[in-house]
Amino acid sequence: MAVGALRLDLGDLDLVSADGGYSTYSLHALGEGVDFGEPQPIDVTLASLMVDGSPTETTRHDNRTIVFRVEVVSPDGQGLADGEAALVAFEGARTTLAWTPSDGYGPTSVFRVETVHVKFLFNDFDEIRTVKRRTFQVTLTCLPFARSATTTTVGAEFVAAATVISDDCEATTGWSASAIFPATQDPIAVAVDSSVFATGTGALRFTPAGSASTTYGVATARFRVTRTGLSINAAGGGYFVLRVRPEWTLSTGIMDAYLTTSAGGRQSVSVLVGEADASGFLRLSFAVPDTSTITAFDFVAAQSVETLSVLPAPKVWVDSLGLAGNSSANQNVMAFDVAGSMRCEGSFQVSAPAGLGDVLLYTVPDLGDGFRPDLRRLMATGATTADTAAINGSRVALTASGTPPTFSAPASMFRPGSYAVLARVKRIVSNPTTLTLTAQTKSGASGIGPLSTVASPSFSLADTDYHLMRVGVIELPPLVVDRASNATVLFTFSCAGSTDYHLDELLVFPLEDHALTWVSCGTGAASATVASRLWVDEPSPSRPRGARLIGNDVGRLDARYALPLSAGRHVLKPGRMLAYLLTSAAGGADLQATYTAAWHSNAGA
Amino acid sequence: MADVVTIVNGRTYVLDDIAHVSDLTWSHGWPYGCLETSWSMDLPPNTYPSALMPAPNHDVRVEIWDGPIRVWCGYLTEPNPGETWGLHAVGWYGAFASLLALDATPTPTAIPSTAVTQAITRAGLPIVVGSTLSTTSIAAADKTITANYVLPLLDAYAEQIGQRWMIDADYTLTFAADPTTPTLVLDNDEALRGTADDSYVTDVYPRFVSSVDMTTGEPDGWGLGHVGTTSQPAGRRERAMDVTELGQMLQATAEGYAQSQLDLNDARKGYTTGLEVRYGDLKTLGGVPRRLGLVKGRDMFRSFNVADVSGQVQLGLSVDVALSKTVYRDGDSTLRIEPLGLAPRTFVDVLRAQKPAQRFDGTAA
Numbered sequence: 001m002a003v004g005a006l007r008l009d010l011g012d013l014d015l016v017s018a019d020g021g022y023s024t025y026s027l028h029a030l031g032e033g034v035d036f037g038e039p040q041p042i043d044v045t046l047a048s049l050m051v052d053g054s055p056t057e058t059t060r061h062d063n064r065t066i067v068f069r070v071e072v073v074s075p076d077g078q079g080l081a082d083g084e085a086a087l088v089a090f091e092g093a094r095t096t097l098a099w100t101p102s103d104g105y106g107p108t109s110v111f112r113v114e115t116v117h118v119k120f121l122f123n124d125f126d127e128i129r130t131v132k133r134r135t136f137q138v139t140l141t142c143l144p145f146a147r148s149a150t151t152t153t154v155g156a157e158f159v160a161a162a163t164v165i166s167d168d169c170e171a172t173t174g175w176s177a178s179a180i181f182p183a184t185q186d187p188i189a190v191a192v193d194s195s196v197f198a199t200g201t202g203a204l205r206f207t208p209a210g211s212a213s214t215t216y217g218v219a220t221a222r223f224r225v226t227r228t229g230l231s232i233n234a235a236g237g238g239y240f241v242l243r244v245r246p247e248w249t250l251s252t253g254i255m256d257a258y259l260t261t262s263a264g265g266r267q268s269v270s271v272l273v274g275e276a277d278a279s280g281f282l283r284l285s286f287a288v289p290d291t292s293t294i295t296a297f298d299f300v301a302a303q304s305v306e307t308l309s310v311l312p313a314p315k316v317w318v319d320s321l322g323l324a325g326n327s328s329a330n331q332n333v334m335a336f337d338v339a340g341s342m343r344c345e346g347s348f349q350v351s352a353p354a355g356l357g358d359v360l361l362y363t364v365p366d367l368g369d370g371f372r373p374d375l376r377r378l379m380a381t382g383a384t385t386a387d388t389a390a391i392n393g394s395r396v397a398l399t400a401s402g403t404p405p406t407f408s409a410p411a412s413m414f415r416p417g418s419y420a421v422l423a424r425v426k427r428i429v430s431n432p433t434t435l436t437l438t439a440q441t442k443s444g445a446s447g448i449g450p451l452s453t454v455a456s457p458s459f460s461l462a463d464t465d466y467h468l469m470r471v472g473v474i475e476l477p478p479l480v481v482d483r484a485s486n487a488t489v490l491f492t493f494s495c496a497g498s499t500d501y502h503l504d505e506l507l508v509f510p511l512e513d514h515a516l517t518w519v520s521c522g523t524g525a526a527s528a529t530v531a532s533r534l535w536v537d538e539p540s541p542s543r544p545r546g547a548r549l550i551g552n553d554v555g556r557l558d559a560r561y562a563l564p565l566s567a568g569r570h571v572l573k574p575g576r577m578l579a580y581l582l583t584s585a586a587g588g589a590d591l592q593a594t595y596t597a598a599w600h601s602n603a604g605a
Numbered sequence: 606m607a608d609v610v611t612i613v614n615g616r617t618y619v620l621d622d623i624a625h626v627s628d629l630t631w632s633h634g635w636p637y638g639c640l641e642t643s644w645s646m647d648l649p650p651n652t653y654p655s656a657l658m659p660a661p662n663h664d665v666r667v668e669i670w671d672g673p674i675r676v677w678c679g680y681l682t683e684p685n686p687g688e689t690w691g692l693h694a695v696g697w698y699g700a701f702a703s704l705l706a707l708d709a710t711p712t713p714t715a716i717p718s719t720a721v722t723q724a725i726t727r728a729g730l731p732i733v734v735g736s737t738l739s740t741t742s743i744a745a746a747d748k749t750i751t752a753n754y755v756l757p758l759l760d761a762y763a764e765q766i767g768q769r770w771m772i773d774a775d776y777t778l779t780f781a782a783d784p785t786t787p788t789l790v791l792d793n794d795e796a797l798r799g800t801a802d803d804s805y806v807t808d809v810y811p812r813f814v815s816s817v818d819m820t821t822g823e824p825d826g827w828g829l830g831h832v833g834t835t836s837q838p839a840g841r842r843e844r845a846m847d848v849t850e851l852g853q854m855l856q857a858t859a860e861g862y863a864q865s866q867l868d869l870n871d872a873r874k875g876y877t878t879g880l881e882v883r884y885g886d887l888k889t890l891g892g893v894p895r896r897l898g899l900v901k902g903r904d905m906f907r908s909f910n911v912a913d914v915s916g917q918v919q920l921g922l923s924v925d926v927a928l929s930k931t932v933y934r935d936g937d938s939t940l941r942i943e944p945l946g947l948a949p950r951t952f953v954d955v956l957r958a959q960k961p962a963q964r965f966d967g968t969a970a
Contacts, residue, residue: 044938047883416892416893416894417893417894417896418893418895418896418899420672420673420674422673441891449890449891450889450890450891452889452891457733457735457775457776457777458733458735458777470673470674470675472674473674473896473899475889475891475893475895476893477891477893478889478891478893479891479892480891480892480893509672509673511671511672511674511896511899512896514606514672516672516673518673544621544625545619545621545622561622563617563619564619565673566670566672566673567608567619568672569606
């Protein structure tokens with residue numbers, strides 16, 4: 001009996017009210033005894049030193065089994081047979097089961113059916129009725145999670161690294177803060193701090209009064225920071241950028257942010273990308289809500305930390321407020337939100353007007369640690385020379401004799417594990433060399449803990465072009481520190497042998513994620529041998545390993561297999577994902593992510 | 606989730622693109638480096654894809670990749686077709702067991718550098734020599750009567766200089782001494798026990814040819830050297846070392862070889878079992894767990910769970926153990942490791958130890 005918008009479709013067969021057309025049958029699923037099954041969890045028990053109990057991890061989910069009965073109704077036996085034939089056409093088929101709830105508001109949930117089995121349930125009374133019926137049990141083996149009926153495509157928004165600074169926070173004009181919780185934080189003093197800053201000569205420090213609120217071993221505090229009296233012209237679009245440094249780095253959210261514009265008033269904005277930088281600040285980018293003038297900005301800094309004692313309410317530093325444009329760089333980090341309640345795989349498309357060169361695509365859920373695989377932006381010491389062939393616009397000399405360049409990154413940025421080290425280098429004189437990366441954790445200026453080292457095998461380059469080379473594997477951080485620690489990791493990168501090599505970019509990728517795709521697409525104008533588009537397709541039952549295809553035509557007419565130098569598995573988890581993209585020959589390449597949201601049993605969108 | 610790749614005649618094939626690959630297992634050793642790998646493929650029985658077919662004058666090269674990092678390299682041995690194909694590859698050290706130690710002429714040679722370079726050139730092997738190999742003969746003369754294979758020549762050379770050798774995942778042939786500094790820490794539940802005394806030796810006596818009859822060229826005088834260690838944790842044990850096949854030599858030379866063998870074995874007890882370690886058990890000295898598939902032979906770890914004779918775990922005691930073999934199955938959360946000095950205790954291992962390995966015969970030509 002159909003109720004409102006209720007639908008159950010197996011492939012193209014309407015299981016709510018199919019009729020036989022020229023035949024005399026009608027067919028419908030029975031509501032009684034429907035079992036949508038459950039995703040089968042694969043749990044692994046971890047060994048630990050815990051005295052009681054075992055930590056358990058669900059590593060993945062396996063297929064679910066959906067069972068229901070279908071009734072074929074007809075006044076004659078021929079009609080019954082025709083109805084059965086319509087149903088049994090799906091025996092062993094890979095198809096879909098789409099379930100739409102009855103009120104018309106609930107989205108359709110689609111189950112991806114791997115195979116179908118039909119069983120005839122004989123009933124003697126049903127065979128001799130005037131209006132005969134036959135009942136069949138249908139068993140569907142399906143992929144574990146329900147999916148949305150439509151795919152979602154998310155486009156790239158790459159924020160340029162350079163900020164046009166409107167307020168370098170060297171004076172307190174226009175800045176204020178007010179407590180939200182606990183109220184005893186008021187009054188919040190604003191002052192210029194010349195010892196902690198990201199740019200210029202100082203930053204603004206907000207010091208609340210009183211203590212944080214401590215309950216059940218967690219101290220929390222929230223206050224709102226407001227800047228009025230701005231006049232930033234956002235006519236060209238772009239991104240509003242701010243650097244923030246909370247005192248408690250363990251668990252901090254920058255939330256409830258608003259940009260006030262002359263045209264739109266006070267509008268809510270959300271963080272697009274948050275990147276860590278070496279001064280301990282987090283660079284936050286917000287898309288400007290409209291193309292008028294930005295007049296004010298306010299946000300809430302919410303901090304919490306585990307503690308048993310009463311702590312003074314934590315401070316916040318703010319620096320370098322301004323506007324940044326669209327990136328035209330060869331490497332970018334993009335953040336995008338993934339809908340759904342369960343994880344799914346995603347497909348990616350990279351495109352540019354001409355050959356992409358070497359493409360590196362790395363995806364990871366946004367863990368709030370500000371991780372980016374590229375280290376050149378964190379260079380502490382090193383001699384640079386301008387070089388238009390370099391993706392960073394300049395190269396750093398890796399002298400065989402002399403001082404090698406060093407890079408300083410916050411230690412909390414690195415999830416402990418094995419990292420693959422890649423370096424984009426070129427040579428001047430043709431001699432073999434070995435590239436060596438050493439890393440040590442530092443507390444302030446003092447090195448603490450052991451030195452981690454990795455050296456590449458000896459190699460020579462055939463020409464004076466830049467090449468992306470594998471250096472090896474290094475475990476990071478060199479000394480594990482607490483997530484709240486302000487320790488840094490100092491990297492030193494050098495070359496051996498009798499000649500100088502030059503570094504364009506140094507990259508580290510966590511191997512545990514297995515989420516790095518590396519394909520060589522060729523350089524120069526798009527042609528039969530040079531690709532300006534890369535498609536990274538998600539694994540599916542028809543393509544168990546996924547696919548990496550290159551070509552030039554947007555409709556994939558010339559898409560062809562590309563031998564990957566690394567085949568990544570890009571798992572999208574609900575919430576925020578980060579994608580890092582390097583295209584060695586194309587600046588400002590576009591990145592699109594396509595996925596079908598996954599839900600536990602009923603789609604939410 | 607590692608990838609197996611074959612390279613035939615310069616063209617690379619990702620095997621999982623051709624058919625489903627499962628049960629991928631690889632092993633690393635010290636000595637020898639990349640040891641062997643095996644996997645299954647869901648290929649129909651009546652096919653023979655070009656990815657597995659040797660081209661004329663070329664091996665089927667096999668590589669295993671973990672993301673962007675190569676973790677193993679070698680060449681394909683006999684494929685086993687069937688309902689599911691079983692495939693097996695051996696590290697490049699195995700090629701040296703089937704290539705003779707010859708110089709350019711060709712004549713059997715006992716010079717390590719020449720033998721390796723010529724073998725690589727003759728067979729077109731993709732191996733790079735990473736260490737400087739000796740350009741002087743390891744026997745009494747440059748040329749030998751027996752046509753030895755390169756593998757026993759390298760083994761004999763390594764023994765003489767107190768080192769071992771390997772061909773790693775980057776095709777590089779390296780000679781090195783056993784490690785002395787640990788780079789890893791073993792943090793697990795099982796205690797390590799050194800109880801095997803099979804290779805425990807404190808004094809080595811080399812038997813060498815001291816003089817040769819000038820008319821016939823046959824040896825007519827023999828000498829016995831002696832080297833020993835003062836630290837004898839479990840009493841004095843002696844071993845004879847026969848270096849007569851290397852021809853006439855001075856006592857000091859013979860004792861040098863004996864000292865090298867002593868350094869390799871050390872006056873220490875061996876191990877009777879390997880260990881199964883989980884992800885997180887082996888950490889760097891900075892506390893970061895190493896990815897299991899990347900732990901190799903010659904890695905040295907410090908274990909704090911050391912049992913004394915009574916089986917009690919000694920607190921405050923640690924032992925540094927070098928790995929001689931690691932076996933990893935792709936995707937597993939455990940790794941099998943065998944320490945250096947693992948004595949044969951299973952039936953298979955005992956048989957293997959008794960079978961005489963190819964020995965280098967340095968009798969001068």
